Amino acid sequence: MIVLEFKARVKPAQATAINDAIRASQFVRNKALRYWMDNRGVGKYDLNKLCKDLAEEFPFAKKLNSMARQASAERAWSSISRFYDHCKRGIKPVGFPKFKRHSRSVEYKTSGWKLLGPKRIRFTDGFGIGDLRLIGTYDLAHYDESRIKRVCLVRRADGYYVQFCIQAESQVQIEPSQRAIGIDLGFRYFIATSDGRVVEAPPFYRDAEARLKRANRQKSRKFRKGSKPQSKNYHRARSRYARTQLRVSRQRIEWVKGIAHALIQSNDLVAYEALTVEALVHHRHGAQSISDAEWATFCRWLGYFGAKYGKVTVAVPPRYTSQPCPGCGAIVTQALSVRTHRCSYCGYEADRDGQAALNILQLGLNTLGHRGISTLGEMGPLSRLAPA
Incomplete structure (x- = not known):
């Protein structure tokens, strides 16, 4: 499955109709969740x-369709x-x-819409969204309409x-490199x-922090407590702040996408x-750095590109990956503030993050075949693989 995204040229009346459809979709989702909570065995x-x-x-x-x-x-x-799986x-x-409070999307399956051409689509449900012009470089005419499973x-x-x-098939065959690599994610370096x-x-976030704070202050000044609806100036300031946040988010995603691809x-x-990034972001000192690093997005792109190019990605448990010595295998206990690994048994010395990456690679090679969380990719015999 592949996902192609286009920007839509929308009139004000169509924007109102789309927002109504999104709210109806959110209502159905929340009602379904409440039904599950109130009825055992649903x-x-x-x-x-x-x-x-x-x-x-x-x-x-x-x-709604x-x-x-x-x-x-x-x-x-x-x-x-x-939730059950966790x-x-x-x-x-x-x-x-x-429960969802601020949904931003509505999803259609194989009905409720109709392609009028490679760059035009019509939505036919009761909200009256109508025809939308699509802006983008992808060519939908390359794919049969029956292959479109969701819009x-x-x-x-x-x-x-x-x-x-x-x-559609998205696999690409490339020449094997006969190399394997281990990756340690950290604060001092991204990897x-x-x-x-x-x-x-x-x-990216820290560079834009001053602009974000200024935009947030401008938004707060325009807010009038108890006033419904808020003024047009407030909504302009809110939109300006949201666009700044979106730009930072896109910068981070495109950067980690390039690293994963390479x-x-x-x-x-x-x-x-x-x-488990969701648990790590609760750390009061490192939450901002973890969020700015986009570790979870990086791991998802590793899995995607691994499946696309027929490479193997292995997620290993992160616990104790920095303690075993790559030289002799002895367990060297050291505080997190110590950034250089020194083994008192064999004298091996290396940067702590690089030493952890070696251990991660060894764990990945040892547990190959027992795929971890969010791992994808199939390939042929791996006996020839050796560390880079």
Whole structure:
């Protein structure tokens, strides 16, 4: 499956209709979640049946396409099944499903929309969204319409976007590099690799922090407590602040995407830490640095590019990866503030992050075949692989 995204040229009336559709989708999802909470033993198909009852009871829910209602219920079930999975595997925090307050998308399946050309789409549900012109460089005419399995309308700070989920092969065959690499994610560097290289993360958020604070102050000055609706000046300031945040987010994502692509292209096996980023961001001293590093996004792109280019990505448990000595295997206990690994048994000395990357690579090679969290990729015999 591949996802193609286009920006949509939207008129004010169409923007209002899209927002109404997003609110209806959020309502169906929250109702499905409440139904699951109130009824023991509810399954996925029970939530799909609930969609029909909601359409009969609420006129605005009936305006939403029937398959879009089912997609909203499936979103609720996705969060429920993830919660069950975390409970079974003992992952903390388990992530109990929450009600959505500010949804930004509505998803259609194979009905409720119709392509009028390679750059134009019509939405046919009861909200009257109508025809949208698509802006982008992708060519939808290359794919048969029957291969489009989902269409998603997304609202962002700088406008509305249309995403197409297309059933298509995205694998690319490239020459094997006969190399393997281990990656340690850290604060001092974004990544340290087992071959002694380090990559420092550009401080995108910290560079934009002054602009963000200024935009936030301007937004706060325009806010009038108890005033409904807020003034147009407030909404302009809020939009300006959101666009600044969006720009920083896109900078980080594009940067980690490039790093992940380069690592997958130049190695046949990539071993990395299966960090639980959701738990780490609660650290009061390192939360901002962790969020700015985009570790979770980096690991997702590693998995995606691994599947695309037929490379192996292995997520290993992060616990105690910096304590074993790569030289003799002895356990060397040291405080987190000590950044140089010195083994008192064999005299091996190295940067702590690089030493952890060597251990991660060894764990990845030892546990190959027991794939970790968020790992993808298939390839042939691996007996010829050797560390870079």
